Amino acid sequence: MSLESPLRRLPPVHALVDRPELLEATRRFGRDAVVEAARGSIDEARAALVRGEGSAPNPSTLAVRTLVILDQSRRPSLRAVINATGILLNTGLGRAPLPLEAVDAVARVASGYCNLEYDLGLGGRGARADGVESLLTRLTGSERAAVVNNNAAATIIAVRALAQGREVIVSRGQLVEIGGSFRLPEIIEVSGAKLVEVGTTNKTRLADYERAIGPNTAALMRVHPSNYRIVGFTEDVPIAPLAELAHARGVFAVDDIGSGVIQPGWSESVRDEPTALEGIRAGADLVLFSGDKLLGGPQAGLLVGTSEAIGKVVRDPLMRALRVDKMTLAALESTLRLHLDFPSGRSSIPVWALADVPTDRLLERAEALATKLRSLGLNALAEPSTAYFGGGTTPTEAIPSAAVRVEAPVGPLKLSEGDWARSLRLGDPSVVPRVRGGSVWFDLRAIPEADEPSLVDAIRRTALDVERTSA
Numbered sequence: 001m002s003l004e005s006p007l008r009r010l011p012p013v014h015a016l017v018d019r020p021e022l023l024e025a026t027r028r029f030g031r032d033a034v035v036e037a038a039r040g041s042i043d044e045a046r047a048a049l050v051r052g053e054g055s056a057p058n059p060s061t062l063a064v065r066t067l068v069i070l071d072q073s074r075r076p077s078l079r080a081v082i083n084a085t086g087i088l089l090n091t092g093l094g095r096a097p098l099p100l101e102a103v104d105a106v107a108r109v110a111s112g113y114c115n116l117e118y119d120l121g122l123g124g125r126g127a128r129a130d131g132v133e134s135l136l137t138r139l140t141g142s143e144r145a146a147v148v149n150n151n152a153a154a155t156i157i158a159v160r161a162l163a164q165g166r167e168v169i170v171s172r173g174q175l176v177e178i179g180g181s182f183r184l185p186e187i188i189e190v191s192g193a194k195l196v197e198v199g200t201t202n203k204t205r206l207a208d209y210e211r212a213i214g215p216n217t218a219a220l221m222r223v224h225p226s227n228y229r230i231v232g233f234t235e236d237v238p239i240a241p242l243a244e245l246a247h248a249r250g251v252f253a254v255d256d257i258g259s260g261v262i263q264p265g266w267s268e269s270v271r272d273e274p275t276a277l278e279g280i281r282a283g284a285d286l287v288l289f290s291g292d293k294l295l296g297g298p299q300a301g302l303l304v305g306t307s308e309a310i311g312k313v314v315r316d317p318l319m320r321a322l323r324v325d326k327m328t329l330a331a332l333e334s335t336l337r338l339h340l341d342f343p344s345g346r347s348s349i350p351v352w353a354l355a356d357v358p359t360d361r362l363l364e365r366a367e368a369l370a371t372k373l374r375s376l377g378l379n380a381l382a383e384p385s386t387a388y389f390g391g392g393t394t395p396t397e398a399i400p401s402a403a404v405r406v407e408a409p410v411g412p413l414k415l416s417e418g419d420w421a422r423s424l425r426l427g428d429p430s431v432v433p434r435v436r437g438g439s440v441w442f443d444l445r446a447i448p449e450a451d452e453p454s455l456v457d458a459i460r461r462t463a464l465d466v467e468r469t470s471a
C-alpha cells in the first residue's frame with residue numbers, strides 16, 4: 001500500500017474544527033484558536049504517518065487531541081511546580097516559597113490602590129519603603145536600611161555609591177561567581193569602581209588589606225563565598241577587624257553576607273552562616289543580603305548600615321532604576337514581621353517549616369507514599385536521602401531527608417526514566433524530580449504534606465494512563 005492513502009484520509013482543518021466535540025471550545029475561545037490547535041493536531045498525525053507509525057487516527061481522536069493542544073497553549077508559561085529535588089532554595093524553581101501572610105499582603109495591595117508613596121497622615125507624598133526600613137533597622141540594629149531588586153543590584157549600587165571611580169579591595173578567596181551570572185569582578189566593574197585583589201585563594205590576612213590601602217581606596221569588601229568552601233589550610237579576615245582597619249584608614253567596610261540570616265541562633269542547621277546583626281555589630285558600614293534565600297521572602301536585595309552609607313545609596317540616581325514595587329514591599333514587610341517574632345515566626349516561613357520537618361516524619365511519609373504507588377502497580381521504595389538548602393547558601397550543609405525511588409514504568413508505555421521525568425515536568429501539576437541510577441526520585445524535603453495527593457495524581461497520570469499525549 002502506498003504512503004499516500006492514509007495521509008489522504010486525514011480531514012481538512014475546517015472539517016475538523018466543525019466537529020461537534022469542538023463546538024464548545026470554538027464558542028469559548030474563538031474559531032482562530034481552535035483552527036490553530038486543529039492544524040497542530042493534524043500536523044502531528046501527518047508526521048507520525050510519514051514516520052510509518054500506525055494508521056490515520058479517526059476524526060474524533062483528532063478532535064480530542066485538538067482540545068489537549070488548545071488546553072496546553074492556554075496554560076501559563078510561568079506555573080507552579082512540585083519541587084521533588086530536595087533543594088529547598090532552587091534558583092531555577094523560584095527560590096523561597098512565600099509565607100501565607102506575605103501572599104495575603106501582596107493580594108491586598110496588588111488588587112487595588114495602596115499608600116506606596118503617600119503619607120496618609122499628611123495627605124501628601126511619602127517615602128516608598130518606610131515600613132520595611134523600620135523593620136530592618138529594628139531587626140539588625142542598623143541606623144538605616146534600603147531595598148532594591150536583588151542582592152546583585154544591592155552590590156552594584158553599594159559599590160557605585162561608595163566607590164565609583166575609586167578602588168575596592170577584595171580577597172582573592174572571595175571573588176565569587178554565583179548562579180552563573182553574578183561574577184563579583186564584573187559587578188565591581190559595571191559599578192564603575194576598580195577591583196584590587198589581595199591575598200591568595202586560600203589565605204588572606206589583615207596585613208594584605210593593610211598594604212593595599214592607598215590614597216584612592218574607597219572600601220574594603222568581604223563577600224561570603226556562599227556556594228563553595230575552601231577547605232584545608234585557609235585563613236580569612238572576619239568582618240570586625242576588617243571594619244576596624246577600614247575605619248582607622250578612613251574607608252568604608254562592606255559585608256556581602258549573601259543568604260540573609262538575620263540573627264545568630266536562628267537555626268542550628270545554618271550556624272556557620274554570617275548574620276546581618278553580627279555584621280552591623282562588628283561595625284560594617286553596609287551589610288548586603290538577598291530576600292529570597294534563607295530570609296524566606298520575595299526576591300529583593302536588602303542593604304542595612306550607617307546613615308552615611310545608606311544615605312549615599314538612596315541618593316544614587318541608579319536607585320530609581322533598582323527600586324522594588326508594591327508587591328515586593330508587601331511581601332517583604334510581612335516576612336520581616338515573622339522574623340521579628342523569633343523563634344515562633346519561623347514555622348510560618350515555608351523554607352524553614354520545610355527544613356524543620358523531622359526526618360522520621362519524612363520517612364513515614366515516604367513509606368506511605370511508596371505503599372500507595374506500589375498499589376498502583378509501580379515499583380516504588382522509600383529511601384533515606386540528602387537534601388540541601390541550595391540557592392547559593394550553606395553548600396556543605398546536608399539536611400537528612402527521605403525520598404521515594406520509583407522505577408520508570410514498564411508495560412504498554414515502556415518509558416525511560418528520562419522520558420518519564422520529562423512528562424512529569426510537563427504535566428499538570430508539574431513535578432520536578434531527580435533522575436539518578438536508572439530511577440526517578442521524589443525527595444519529600446521540599447514538598448509540603450498538603451501537596452502529596454497532587455503528587456500521587458501526577459505520578460499516576462504520567463506513568464499509568466494509557467491515553468498518553470506527547471507533550
Ligand SMILES: *Cc1c(COP(=O)(O)O)cnc(C)c1O
Binds near residue numbers: 150227257259301
Ligand atoms: C546569592 C548571592 C548574591 C546574589 O544575590 P541575588 O539576590 O541572587 O542577586 C550575591 N552575593 C552573595 C554572597 C550571594 O550569596
